[in-house]
Amino acid sequence: MSLERESDHFDALRERTPKSEAYHERAAAVTPLGVESNVRSVDPYPFYLGEAEGSYVYDIDGNRYLDFLQGLGPTILGHGDERVTGAAKDQIDRCAEVAAVPQTVAIEYMEKVVEMTPSIETVRLANSGSEATMHALRVARSYTGKSKIAKPEGGYAGAHDYALQSVYASEDALGPAERPNTVPYGTGIPDEVSETVVAFPFNDREATEEVLREHAEDTAAVILEPVLASCGVLKPRDGYHEFLRDLTEELGIVLIWDEVMTGFRLGPASAQGRFGITPDMTTFAKVAGGGFQLGGFGGREEIMAEIEPPEGEDEEAWHASAFHGGTYNGHPVSCAAGLATLELLQEEPVFETIEAYAEDLFSGLQEVADDVGVDATVEHVGSMGQVFMMDESPETYRDTWQADADLFEDWWFEAAAKGALFGNHDQFERFFTSYSNTDEQIVEALEIAEEAFRAVK
Incomplete structure (x- = not known):
């Protein structure tokens, strides 16, 4: 879905994606919102994918992103196994x-x-x-x-x-x-x-x-x-x-x-x-x-x-x-x-591997959010999870309304500009670890997440 506001935190990503910005004009001329599905729409424009391999995707500007969105979940083994x-x-x-x-x-x-x-x-x-x-x-x-x-x-x-x-x-x-x-x-x-x-x-x-x-x-x-x-x-x-x-x-x-x-x-x-x-x-x-x-x-x-x-x-x-x-x-x-x-x-030991990565990633995200002082609760089951920008664990759908969706969007944009996709910009989505991940990538992801938390704090 499209954001209701254009965040200042998008500016860093805009500087990295001029080809995507230009391509969006071409796309918007032939399809509503310039995307194939409403969930891929981002104001003022999305970045357009060029290539994908393993744990990474590359946009048409040549930027590399450590990808925990993984196609909204299908590529459990990583891209292009x-x-x-x-x-x-x-x-x-x-x-x-x-x-x-x-x-x-x-x-x-x-x-x-x-x-x-x-x-x-x-x-x-x-x-x-x-x-x-x-x-x-x-x-x-x-x-x-x-x-x-x-x-x-x-x-x-x-x-x-x-x-x-x-x-x-x-x-x-x-x-x-x-x-x-x-x-x-x-x-x-x-x-x-x-x-x-x-x-x-x-x-x-x-x-x-x-x-x-x-x-x-x-x-x-x-x-x-x-x-x-x-x-x-x-x-x-x-x-x-x-x-x-x-x-x-x-x-x-x-x-x-x-x-x-x-x-x-x-x-x-x-x-x-x-x-x-x-x-x-x-x-x-x-x-x-x-x-x-x-x-x-x-x-x-x-x-x-x-x-x-x-x-x-x-x-x-x-x-x-x-x-x-x-x-x-x-x-x-x-x-x-x-x-x-x-x-x-x-x-193969797929589930043991991806859930070990998930434990490190999601528990690490909670730790860095707490260290920075951002109110966040990280929930995960197995290899899927999400960061709720709220200080208590939600139990019902209406509990999730207390999460700060604007803060999540800002944090997501900051992380994307630094090279990591923690799902997409929607607070009510989720992200995943994959079999192609490495320990080094999890460390890199947590460093980016901490920088992004500090940027929105």
């Missing part, structure tokens, strides 16, 4: 196009997903996390015969109309914390869609139970990220996931864990393996494709069977099932890259 790109290149030589018949590499990839993911008995593929959650919700509605879904306020579950509800909004619009209103994020979303979505407060067990019991008869699914990553990094507290697993099972509501961000990031069995919870359905993307366009959804076999038409081959039989399709589903190049990535996650 030769084993992943090599698998993609080999597949291009064999068959780079989607055919009208299944391709074996997609089946092999899905076998690996089923092997690694506790909740997934059968699986289908898509091209993005948004597609994955859209299809999963449709299948859950079909399975239950109910029309509503429930999601936590402050939670993101994709860019389709049913998911773009109560992601960001004012306190007045959201209403009472215990009984939040459902508020569409942005225009162009019909009121009738918003009426099918119920919002509840993440980490508030009592309020969550009241909301879900009230709407249980009409609610097909609860969909949530196991770690809310759309409002920084918000951890589950006090047995919240265990409580929600028991409650949805009691009420006959399908529990969907949106592991687009956490899937294969928080361990080989994803967040569900880390937390010991088995949802009914799971969505995934990002790390799952190794940096290529790939997403999917899966779950219990009886739920996924909703995709299969009942016996009979007439047209009416196909209309009696939940439709799932897409020309590029299971794209062979993406599946080859994704399969190579998942195999490497199993074969």
